[in-house]
Structure formats: C-alpha cells, structure tokens
Amino acid sequence: MTALEYAAVGKVFPGVVALDGVSFSVAPGEVRALIGENGAGKSTLLKILAGQYQPDSGTLLVDGTAQRFATPAESQAAGISIIHQELQLVPDLSVGENLMLGALPRRLGFVDRGELRRRAREILDRLGEPIDPDARLGDLSIGRRQMVEIGRALLRDARIIAFDEPTSSLSARETSRLMEIIEQLRRDGRAILYVSHRMEEVFALADSATVLRDGRHVLDAAPVSAADEGRLVSAMAGRTINDIYDWRARPHGPTVASIRGLSGPGLVAPVSLDLARGEVLGFFGLVGAGRSELFRLIFGAVPRTGGGVSINGADLPVDDPCAAIAAGLALLPEDRKADGIVPLASVQENVALAWRNRAGATPLLRDRLEATVTREQIAGMRVKAANTDVAISTLSGGNQQKAIIARWLMADARILLFDEPTRGIDVGARSEIYAHMYRFAEQGGSILFASSDMPEVLGVADRIVVMREGRISGILSRDEASPERLLRLALPDADASASAPADLRMPA
Amino acid sequence: MTVRNLIKRSGPLILLVLLLPVLALFVPDFMGLRNLRGLMLSVTLVGTIAATMMLVLAMREVDLSVGSTVALSGVLTAVVIGATGSVGLGVVAGLAGGTLVGLFNGAVVAGLKVNSLIVTLATMEVVRGLAFLASGGESVAIPAESFYALGSGGFLGINWPIWVMLASFTGFGVLLNRTVFGRNILAIGGNPEAARLAGVPVTRVRITVFAVQGFVAGLAGIVLAARITSGQPNTSVGLELAVISACVLGGVSLSGGIATIGGVVVGVLIMGAAQNALNLLNVPTFYQYVVRGGILLIAVVADRLRQGGRLPTFRLRRSVAAPDGTSHA
Numbered sequence: 001m002t003a004l005e006y007a008a009v010g011k012v013f014p015g016v017v018a019l020d021g022v023s024f025s026v027a028p029g030e031v032r033a034l035i036g037e038n039g040a041g042k043s044t045l046l047k048i049l050a051g052q053y054q055p056d057s058g059t060l061l062v063d064g065t066a067q068r069f070a071t072p073a074e075s076q077a078a079g080i081s082i083i084h085q086e087l088q089l090v091p092d093l094s095v096g097e098n099l100m101l102g103a104l105p106r107r108l109g110f111v112d113r114g115e116l117r118r119r120a121r122e123i124l125d126r127l128g129e130p131i132d133p134d135a136r137l138g139d140l141s142i143g144r145r146q147m148v149e150i151g152r153a154l155l156r157d158a159r160i161i162a163f164d165e166p167t168s169s170l171s172a173r174e175t176s177r178l179m180e181i182i183e184q185l186r187r188d189g190r191a192i193l194y195v196s197h198r199m200e201e202v203f204a205l206a207d208s209a210t211v212l213r214d215g216r217h218v219l220d221a222a223p224v225s226a227a228d229e230g231r232l233v234s235a236m237a238g239r240t241i242n243d244i245y246d247w248r249a250r251p252h253g254p255t256v257a258s259i260r261g262l263s264g265p266g267l268v269a270p271v272s273l274d275l276a277r278g279e280v281l282g283f284f285g286l287v288g289a290g291r292s293e294l295f296r297l298i299f300g301a302v303p304r305t306g307g308g309v310s311i312n313g314a315d316l317p318v319d320d321p322c323a324a325i326a327a328g329l330a331l332l333p334e335d336r337k338a339d340g341i342v343p344l345a346s347v348q349e350n351v352a353l354a355w356r357n358r359a360g361a362t363p364l365l366r367d368r369l370e371a372t373v374t375r376e377q378i379a380g381m382r383v384k385a386a387n388t389d390v391a392i393s394t395l396s397g398g399n400q401q402k403a404i405i406a407r408w409l410m411a412d413a414r415i416l417l418f419d420e421p422t423r424g425i426d427v428g429a430r431s432e433i434y435a436h437m438y439r440f441a442e443q444g445g446s447i448l449f450a451s452s453d454m455p456e457v458l459g460v461a462d463r464i465v466v467m468r469e470g471r472i473s474g475i476l477s478r479d480e481a482s483p484e485r486l487l488r489l490a491l492p493d494a495d496a497s498a499s500a501p502a503d504l505r506m507p508a
Numbered sequence: 509m510t511v512r513n514l515i516k517r518s519g520p521l522i523l524l525v526l527l528l529p530v531l532a533l534f535v536p537d538f539m540g541l542r543n544l545r546g547l548m549l550s551v552t553l554v555g556t557i558a559a560t561m562m563l564v565l566a567m568r569e570v571d572l573s574v575g576s577t578v579a580l581s582g583v584l585t586a587v588v589i590g591a592t593g594s595v596g597l598g599v600v601a602g603l604a605g606g607t608l609v610g611l612f613n614g615a616v617v618a619g620l621k622v623n624s625l626i627v628t629l630a631t632m633e634v635v636r637g638l639a640f641l642a643s644g645g646e647s648v649a650i651p652a653e654s655f656y657a658l659g660s661g662g663f664l665g666i667n668w669p670i671w672v673m674l675a676s677f678t679g680f681g682v683l684l685n686r687t688v689f690g691r692n693i694l695a696i697g698g699n700p701e702a703a704r705l706a707g708v709p710v711t712r713v714r715i716t717v718f719a720v721q722g723f724v725a726g727l728a729g730i731v732l733a734a735r736i737t738s739g740q741p742n743t744s745v746g747l748e749l750a751v752i753s754a755c756v757l758g759g760v761s762l763s764g765g766i767a768t769i770g771g772v773v774v775g776v777l778i779m780g781a782a783q784n785a786l787n788l789l790n791v792p793t794f795y796q797y798v799v800r801g802g803i804l805l806i807a808v809v810a811d812r813l814r815q816g817g818r819l820p821t822f823r824l825r826r827s828v829a830a831p832d833g834t835s836h837a
C-alpha cells in the first residue's frame with residue numbers, strides 16, 4: 001500500500017496550468033525525489049499536500065484514502081509534515097519553544113519549562129545535534145534551524161515528510177548530516193518526498209524519482225539507479241546539458257582590488273588578497289566559515305576594524321557602501337529576499353535602484369531613459385517577466401537573481417561580490433547565470449563569489465580561496481583544486497595547515 | 509486596465525465617490541459653496557502635515573511629535589513677534605523650531621537606530637512641554653494684525669491655509685513620484701537593507717525626511733496661529749493620530765513601501781467630509797469619536813479585503829496559521 005499518492009492531480013491558476021494530471025506515489029520507507037526546474041510545478045504539488053492549495057482535478061490519496069485538505073492544520077493532522085525552503089520558525093523564541101510551537105507542554109495552564117526542555121533535548125539527541133534547547137533560534141545557523149524544523153516533524157510523528165530544497169542553504173557537512181537523518185527516517189518506515197535541484201543528492205538518497213516539466217510528469221525513474229544524470233537533467237530541461245559550468249580560460253589583467261590585513265566581525269585572522277582584472281575568484285567553505293562576513297566587510301556593509309581595501313589604488317572608507325559602489329563594487333547578498341530585492345516594488349524600481357543613486361545621477365527621475373535602459377538590461381540578462389512594471393516578487397528565484405545582476409550591470413559595477421550566486425535556482429537558470437558571470441569577466445570585470453556547492457566552486461572559479469572558521473585556510477589555482485583538497489581545507493577537524501601539501505600558498 | 513485593477517488601485521477614491529452623493533442627499537447644506545469652503549479650511553492642518561507623514565510612513569517610520577510641534581511652532585512665532593514686533597522673525601522662529609524637532613527625531617532614529625515610534629513618543633512629550641515653557645503655560649496673543657492675513661486672507665478666492673495645503677500635496681506628491689529621493693524613500697520602506705546595499709544613502713534620506721516633516725509641522729503651526737490669532741501651547745493634541753488615520757485611509761502602508769499622494773488627498777477628504785457632515789447633523793462630539801474610529805476601521809478592513817486577503821474563518825478547532833502563499837512555482 002502506498003502512503004501517499006497523487007492521482008492525475010491538476011491545478012490551474014489564472015493564465016497558467018500549474019499541474020496537468022500528475023500521478024505518482026510514495027510507499028512507506030521510500031524516498032522519492034521530485035525534480036524539475038523552477039516553475040515545473042513542484043511547489044504547487046507540495047502546497048496541495050500541505051493544504052495551502054486544493055487540486056482542481058484528480059485526487060490526493062493518503063494511506064489509500066482520498067483526502068482534500070482545506071487548511072494546513074488538516075494536513076498536519078493527517079500525519080504530513082513539510083520542511084520548507086524558507087523555514088517557518090520564530091527567530092525570537094527558544095529552540096524548545098519552536099519545536100513545540102502550537103503544542104507547548106502545559107501544567108496548570110502554564111508552560112511546563114522542565115517538560116519542554118526534556119522533550120526538546122530528547123528530539124535533538126535523536127537528530128544527533130548538539131543544540132541547546134534554550135538557545136534563541138535566531139542565533140543558530142540556517143542548517144541548525146532546519147534541524148529544528150525536522151525535529152518538529154519528528155515530534156508530531158509525521159508519517160509523510162516532504163523536504164522542499166532542504167540543502168539549498170546548507171554547508172557540505174550539514175548536508176551529509178541531513179542525508180543521514182533522512183536515511184534514518186526511511187528506516188523508520190516514513191514516506192519521504194524530496195524536492196531538490198542537486199542531482200548528486202538525488203542519486204545518493206532517493207529510491208525513485210519523478211521529473212516534472214511545465215506541470216507534467218515527464219519521467220518516472222524507479223529505481224533511480226536505472227536512470228543516469230544526463231537523462232534526468234535532459235528530461236527536466238527538455239534539452240541535453242553536458243556541462244552546466246562550461247568554463248573557459250580567460251586572460252587576467254593587472255590587480256584591480258587589493259585587500260590588506262582586513263579584519264572585523266566574523267573574521268578570526270586578518271585577510272589579505274589580490275584580485276586581478278577579469279578574474280573569477282571562488283570562495284569555498286562551510287556555512288559560518290566567514291565568507292559572507294568577509295564580503296560584507298570588503299563592501300563596507302559592516303564596519304572594518306582593521307586593514308584596508310583599495311580599488312585601483314584608492315582606499316575605501318571603512319563603512320560606506322555608497323563609496324564602495326562609486327569605486328565599482330557591488331554586493332549581491334546570499335539572502336536575496338531579505339537583503340537583495342525590494343519585494344513590493346516593480347522590476348524596474350529594483351533594477352534601476354543602484355543606477356539612480358550612482359555618482360552624478362540627477363535628482364529628478366529620468367523616467368523614459370531609465371525605462372529604456374532597464375528594458376535593455378532585462379533583455380540582455382534574459383529575465384523572464386511580463387513587463388518591467390510587475391512586482392519583482394512575482395518572478396522566479398532565477399529571474400530575481402538575474403534582475404539583481406542587471407541592477408549592477410546597469411550601475412556599471414566592475415567588481416561583483418557574489419554571495420551564493422545560484423542558491424535556490426534551477427539548473428537551466430544556473431548555467432545562464434554562470435554564462436553572465438563569464439561574460440562580465442571577459443569584459444574586464446572581476447568577481448568574488450562564495451558558494452557552499454563544491455562542484456560550482458570547482459566548475460566556475462579561476463582560483464579558489466578556502467575559508468575555515470573565520471580565516472583563509474588555503475588558496476588554490478584551478479589546476480591544484482580537487483574535491484578532496486577543498487574539503488580538507490574547509491573541514492574544521494582536519495588540521496589543514498599541518499597536513500596541507502607544500503605547494504599550497506598559505507596566506508601570511 | 510481591468511475593473512478589478514481599477515478597484516484595487518483606487519479603493520479610497522471609490523469610497524469618497526460613494527460617500528459624497530450620500531452626504532449631499534442626506535445632509536442639509538452639505539453641498540453649499542460656503543460649506544465646501546469651510547470643509548476645505550477644516551482639513552488644512554491635517555492635510556498639510558499628511559503629505560509629509562506619507563513620506564515618513566512610506567519609509568517604514570512614524571512621527572508622533574507633529575501635534576506638539578504645531579503647538580511649539582505657534583507659540584514660538586507668537587512669542588518672537590511679541591518680543592521683536594517682526595512678523596518675519598516670528599515666522600523664521602516657528603519654522604526653525606519645527607525643523608529642529610524634526611532634525612532631532614531624524615538624527616536619533618537614523619543615527620542611533622532607535623525605533624521611531626519610541627523616539628517621537630518621547631519628543632511628543634518633550635516638545636509639548638517646551639511649548640508650555642515658552643508660553644508660560646498660557647495662550648500668547650499675537651500683536652500684529654498683518655500676520656492674521658495668513659490665516660484669514662486669500663488669493664483667487666481661496667484662503668491661504670488651503671493654498672499651503674495644496675502646495676504641500678503638490679510638492680510632496682512630485683517629490684515622491686518624480687525624484688530619486690522620493691523613490692529612495694519607498695525603497696527604504698520596502699526593504700531598508702536591500703536599499704542600503706544598492707547604494708541608497710539611507711541615513712541621509714531618513715534624517716532629511718524627518719527634518720522636512722518637522723519643517724512642515726512648523727509651517728502648519730504658524731498658519732494655525734494666524735487663524736486663531738495667538739500661540740496656543742495646548743492646541744492640536746492628538747493631531748498626529750488624525751494625520752496617520754488620513755494616510756492609512758488613503759492606502760499608505762504602515763509597513764512601508766506603499767504610498768500615493770492621490771490616496772492621501774482622498775483620505776484627508778473622507779475624514780474631513782465625515783467630520784463636516786456630523787457637525788452639520790449636530791451629532792454630539794462623543795458620537796463623533798466613535799464614527800471617526802469606525803470609518804478608519806472599515807477602511808482598513810476593506811483595504812485588506814481588496815488586496816486579496818481573506819477574512820479569517822473562525823473555527824472551534826485549533827488551527828495553525830499558514831503563510832498565504834500567493835506565488836505558484
């Protein structure tokens with residue numbers, strides 16, 4: 001018997017057929033991967049499971065019984081738990097309170113703190129996570145927060161657990177922890193639906209896979225080992241993708257940015273680096289290794305406490321993003337939604353934001369010019385949007401990211417600080433973003449990018465900086481780099497400085 | 509534009525359009541020219557300040573000190589005119605006082621990163637106190653007849669206070685829509701961190717907006733002093749709430765990022781028309797409070813529904829709140 005079955009499920013939104021007769025099932029103890037590009041219908045399937053949407057046709061069966069969830073509460077009551085990409089937790093409450101949110105243990109009408117702590121610890125032990133139940137949730141890393149979310153599903157004893165892009169913001173180590181936990185859930189006999197973009201995870205984890213494209217299921221691979229990666233990817237994209245990175249050697253020019261003894265919050269040791277014109281410099285490390293912090297310090301988004309950044313020989317002030325932008329820098333933050341876009345504003349407002357505020361811009365808006373330039377940039381980046389007046393939040397993640405790149409091309413940025421360029425972005429859009437990065441470098445721009453996705457760093461960077469616990473643990477040329485070396489430099493338990501090969505150039 | 513979009517974009521206007529014939533029909537004398545002029549005059553104080561409050565709210569901030577600033581500015585103007593005999597110096601004193609209050613608010617909010625609700629709650633009290641101190645606790649008569657013209661005189665048959673309000677609407681409407689500064693205000697309100705990282709000079713914009721708000725409150729205080737021919741330290745208590753209400757009625761989002769000057773004008777007019785009708789109908793003041801609050805409540809609930817929100821369905825079973833996912837990937 002199947003734990004969960006979608007039988008010819010259809011869903012139509014005004015103007016879009018989101019799902020067109022999708023059928024597949026998940027048995028207890030099975031991990032089924034659900035893969036497809038953004039817009040393929042994965043989220044809609046999950047929202048139907050979660051009770052946020054109701055299908056327009058077809059049936060959702062749980063344990064063989066047709067179900068129609070009108071609210072998320074009904075879905076949860078049926079033993080379903082969804083681990084969302086954007087976690088649904090309260091940052092200001094403790095870990096324990098978050099675990100039991102909505103069902104806090106009570107005694108005489110008051111919250112039973114002792115019981116809360118005891119049960120929270122029990123669940124966290126089962127997950128093997130050394131998290132303090134009393135810690136404020138917002139102080140945890142994103143990976144840890146996700147563990148808390150999984151803990152919630154365990155506490156509710158959910159029999160059907162759906163993961164929506166769970167590893168998109170996890171470091172390599174957190175990802176392998178998550179894999180172990182999902183393995184454990186499978187052994188428990190729970191039915192797992194696993195939505196991901198990452199093929200290596202699908203092959204490592206899933207028993208079976210369903211590929212969606214444009215709201216239809218185009219391929220059913222059961223067992224998943226019967227399919228190869230190329231077949232799954234081409235089913236997703238409707239075309240064959242050989243190498244999504246497509247890196248080519250580019251000549252580098254003179255040094256354009258020089259970082260000397262940079263220190264500040266999040267960095268344990270001062271950082272010194274040179275960046276050449278036309279260079280794409282990748283930063284690898286686990287989450288919390290200090291890459292995002294380093295980028296924010298270079299940009300002056302967080303005040304530097306020591307050292308300096310000079311761009312073409314001119315020093316930047318310690319905490320002035322406007323001056324950094326005037327010098328040609330741009331920061332594309334990791335959390336696009338929180339720090340990158342103005343969600344309510346239109347695509348044009350978002351794309352033109354930096355251009356309007358560039359040095360020498362007129363105080364009066366130049367609507368027509370701005371609209372023209374914006375449209376050019378949008379077209380150049382191949383952003384898919386009905387027009388430039390729609391709210392940017394209606395665009396898919398990949399298109400939002402391309403719009404943010406367009407913002408900086410329009411403002412004539414010369415050095416991009418690109419934090420997780422393809423987080424939460426589907427395969428097709430990813431290769432487009434890489435192509436834009438290469439073109440930017442070919443035209444004399446330079447890029448520093450940070451990624452937790454090792455194949456991405458290895459595939460895209462000309463040179464790789466590995467960070468570990470707030471310091472640079474190694475700098476490798478593209479030829480020197482290998483997955484093993486990167487990992488050894490990134491992992492905190494390996495003493496990289498002692499065991500690293502002599503040919504590694506270690507920072508002073 | 510579809511009908512749905514039209515309704516979505518001009519909700520407050522539709523409310524006003526529906527309201528006016530009803531008032532014209534059921535309230536005697538409402539449509540008289542005399543009454544309409546009175547109505548306009550009655551909303552000048554709220555209207556003038558609503559234009560800058562719109563900017564503050566659009567920036568995801570709030571300013572509670574405007575009522576006190578109006579009082580302080582009026583008193584300063586009266587005292588300085590009394591002491592020097594110069595209307596010009598009095599006006600400068602009133603404007604300077606208001607601007608300084610705004611600058612202070614802006615510097616603390618933007619520089620020290622303190623919540624503007626708290627900062628302006630504090631300055632609301634402090635500035636009210638300063639108004640009493642400057643006036644000695646009593647109303648200060650203004651011994652300059654020429655100054656009264658600012659309140660009672662006019663141009664092209666329209667009173668000066670109305671001109672000031674119209675100028676405020678026009679000026680700040682243009683500022684919001686046609687200048688980089690105005691669009692930066694909306695960007696900051698929509699996402700302050702994204703705006704900062706995109707090169708918007710966030711601190712400077714914040715301080716400037718508060719200073720402008722202070723300046724306009726000072727100006728409104730001077731006009732009010734001219735109308736009542738004195739500086740009153742206890743005037744305009746609660747004005748800030750009327751101004752914020754008018755903005756919210758006009759569709760300005762308290763969570764920032766959304767504001768239109770047209771909406772604010774309509775919001776001000778709805779408030780004024782309702783107040784005026786209640787007065788004409790001789791409804792006792794106590795009821796007027798209830799009606800005003802009711803209109804605000806209905807307007808914001810209607811707005812919520814228009815934006816595609818749903819009224820919650822109350823169930824006996826406990827349910828878990830779900831984010832209203834509107835996108836479909």
